[in-house]
Amino acid sequence: MRDITDTFQPNIYCALINARNWARGKKHRISPSGEQNIYRVTDGQNELFICRRKRHNRSKNGVLAGVEALAKQYSLEHIPLSPGDWFIDCGANIGELGVWAKNRDLHYIAFEPEPLEARCVNLNAFGGENRVNRLALWSEDTLLDFFSKPGTADSSAIEINDFDAVRKVQAKRLDAILTDLPANNKVVLKIEAEGAEPEVLAGSENMLSKIAYIAIDCGFERGKESAHTFTETNNFLVDRGFRVEIAKFPRMTMVYKNVQNV
Structure with missing residues (x-):
């Protein structure tokens, strides 16, 4: 209402x-x-x-x-990080975690397809410079229908109930964008894709060996059925050398550790 x-x-x-x-x-x-x-x-x-x-x-x-409260929802305070480490924010919304990363002298990379939210990321994390990646992340480079519902932060590349509008957005594989990750710094990947977490992970496969930790929302947000994505996400990551370090319920946010990297 x-x-x-x-x-x-x-x-x-x-x-x-x-x-x-x-x-x-x-x-x-x-x-x-x-x-x-x-x-x-x-x-x-x-x-x-x-x-x-x-x-x-x-x-x-x-x-x-407020920023710290959001970081705690993803259990980020438990990930050991040092100045110069990298934080990749997939589904950045307005960039609150960019403020969190900036306060820790982390290298911050943000992805956000909603135009107004993306502008706020630039204002909050980059001093107004246009540095946010205004695109969706997916398992292939393609053009997607994007179901927009930004008022409740529920916009998704998978059709949802009661969306406000649908528009075409450019979607790319994350590992096709970030091809030169550092070897001597920790890289943390945070994913909040409103139910499209499996597709984002599939599009990250070629860079996962360089990721130390993944903080991911596997909650009940996928499609019209509001299904969770934990089973598919967990199977994918365990098969690639990651293990659950922290599980937070009922939202179902998980922290995975790359046991071969850390």
């Missing part, structure tokens, strides 16, 4: 939210960014750019607290 505040002009919406936040003792404030449909959230020390209004509340305890 649509919230009546969704119809408010940006300045009015922000003023109402800020008044409510002040009354409730929340740290964050929201303002129009100057770019259409993009908002700036700040806690007085840090800022984050969002493009879906209700996402501001993830920063209610502070911008970095």
